[in-house]
Amino acid sequence: MPEILTQSIQDYLKHIYKLNENGDAASTNDLATRLNIAPASVTGMLQKLANSKPALVLYKKHQGATLTKPGEKAALEVIRHHRLLETFLVTTLGYSWDEVHSEADKLEHVISEDFEARIAKALGNPSRDPHGELIPTADLVMPSDESRPLASLRTDEAATVKRVSDDDPALLRHLREIGVVPEVKLTIKNYSEFDGNLTIKVEGQKSNVVLGKEVTSKVFVDK
Amino acid sequence: MPEILTQSIQDYLKHIYKLNENGDAASTNDLATRLNIAPASVTGMLQKLANSKPALVLYKKHQGATLTKPGEKAALEVIRHHRLLETFLVTTLGYSWDEVHSEADKLEHVISEDFEARIAKALGNPSRDPHGELIPTADLVMPSDESRPLASLRTDEAATVKRVSDDDPALLRHLREIGVVPEVKLTIKNYSEFDGNLTIKVEGQKSNVVLGKEVTSKVFVDK
DNA sequence: ACAATAATTTAGGTTCACCTAAATTATATT
DNA sequence: AATATAATTTAGGTGAACCTAAATTATTGT
Structure with a gap:
């Protein structure tokens, strides 16, 4: 219907x-x-x-x-709108990455296909949004994602941050503060069996940080 | 309620x-x-x-x-959103002036005060939109408008175009073609009593144009 | 296996913003 | 002033997307 x-x-x-x-x-x-x-x-x-x-x-x-297929296409259209909008807000209007989510959540439903095409072009058809999340292509295909949760790494493993979940502004501000942003390299210094905490050396940061599962399950990395 | x-x-x-x-x-x-x-x-x-x-x-x-006062404030807020958005779409995304109305009609209801402030700043706090319509100020006051309908002019009068109605894309395309855009000067060559048609010399255009009331009531000018 | 608990569904509202058809009130004509 | 016409309001719907409370179905622990 x-x-x-x-x-x-x-x-x-x-x-x-x-x-x-x-x-x-x-x-x-x-x-x-x-x-x-x-x-x-x-x-x-x-x-x-x-x-x-x-x-x-x-x-x-x-x-x-x-x-279903039609349902997935419709979903990808919304997600494409959302992620292009987030990118646009950061690039063109100076929003920071923790401020864009709620604005994009409202705009994603009302912009025209023309608006979508115009911002995609203005941004140079980006493949990721400011949080590193993949943007579905114009023909509504989601690029494949190889990354896995930071929480799955263990002591001495090294990886590159690929993306972080965009829906919690407080988490995003914290991640920015400790330098955990897309394309940054990090190394696991310690894994705690009891609480799943990871002690991490982040590239470019003086001191190590200890992150719980609440955080490490929302950061995705590539080896 | x-x-x-x-x-x-x-x-x-x-x-x-x-x-x-x-x-x-x-x-x-x-x-x-x-x-x-x-x-x-x-x-x-x-x-x-x-x-x-x-x-x-x-x-x-x-x-x-x-x-009422509260109703007027709310109305001016929506109108401010609309006109700032139209300006933004033209300036930042290359829309033409006949394409912005319907997009702004949808966006005007969903943008945040933060978004409004950011585009106003990015545009240098414009006082008029691309059609010359006055933009209510940030504290929701509508600037006074001295202009009057082109339809009220008579033979030999001269005036400057100040604004045109933004809601009819076909009319806007026509006006652009004949050079009737804000800040352009024009002179009335003839007024027809029977149908209200005006024959007009538009600054920068070779030949005169004849416009009916449907058009001249939607173009506003200053002396 | 059986009760306790958790997840889900059904049933029966509500509100919002629209609709149509009929009734009413205003305005215009002669 | 009476009547025709036009504008407006009333009355009684509808569908979308929610809600709460109660009933049902699954899952889990002992």
Whole structure:
């Protein structure tokens, strides 16, 4: 039924996409948490999205939702808008990387394809946003991502920061302060079995930092 | 009741403001036409806006609506957003003046005060948009406008174009073609009593043009 | 295996902003 | 002044996207 993709539907698809990236179907509860709405409301919407033609999600009771091809294309369109906008806000209007997320969350739903094309061109068709996150291409293909969580590294391993999660401004300000930004190299000095903390030497920083899983699961690196 | 100004309410206030500029209260029918909705829906919304606290409009049955102070401030905020955005799109993204209106109509409702401040600064706090329309100041005061419709001029009068209506792309393309843009000088060569047509010599153009009231009522000039 | 707990769904609202059709009120014509 | 016409309002919907409370289904610990 939704030949019109409302703002709300776009948000559902975007979050289902992100939850699907971790391998499994997006659960009702996880979606409710991320969308800040009641689980019961999510059930209703998933049923609607699954029964629309074309179906945007694949949904089996109690087993969460997965995107169909059309649903994935729609999700990638929103994500492309979001990441291009974040890049644009930083590059053109001097926003810092912790300030762009909420602004992009509102703008992503209202810009035209023309606007998208114009900022993409003005920015030189970037492949990553200011947080290092990959930008879907104009034909809505998500480039492959080799990076893995910083949390998966162990003592003496070295790697390069590729991207960080963009949705927590406080975390972003902290990461900037300790120099953990895309393309910076780092080395693991110690791994603690008990709490999963990592002691890390960051390229260009005098002293080591100790980061917990809350942080290291949101930073992604390449070897 | 609306301590939250929905997109829809913002649109009502903006259009009531523009209708009020012509001296009289905004009628139910005129609003319905401009908002592309049924007159009955307008009545409902005007009642709501009049009964909200603070009241955003002054409304008496069958006599149309006028903005209250809070309503006017809210309207000017939307208009400031719109006109700054139009200026930004033209200056920064290379849009032409006939392409910006619909994009700004969507963006005006979602940008933050921070975004507004950033583009205002980047543009050097402009006082007019690309169509010459005055931009309300940051403290939401509309600068006074001395201009009058081109349609009010008569044979041998000369004037400078100050602004043109921004909402009809086809008209804007035509005006650009014949050189009728802000700050251009022109002289009335003839006025026709029968149809109100004006024959006009536009500065920098070889031949005169004849414009009907549909056009001359949407171009504003200063002596 | 069975109860306790957690996750999910169903059922029955609500609000917002629109709609149509019918009734009413204003305005204009003669 | 009476009537035709136009503008406006009332009344009674609708669909989208939420909500809460209760019921159901899954999962987990012992």
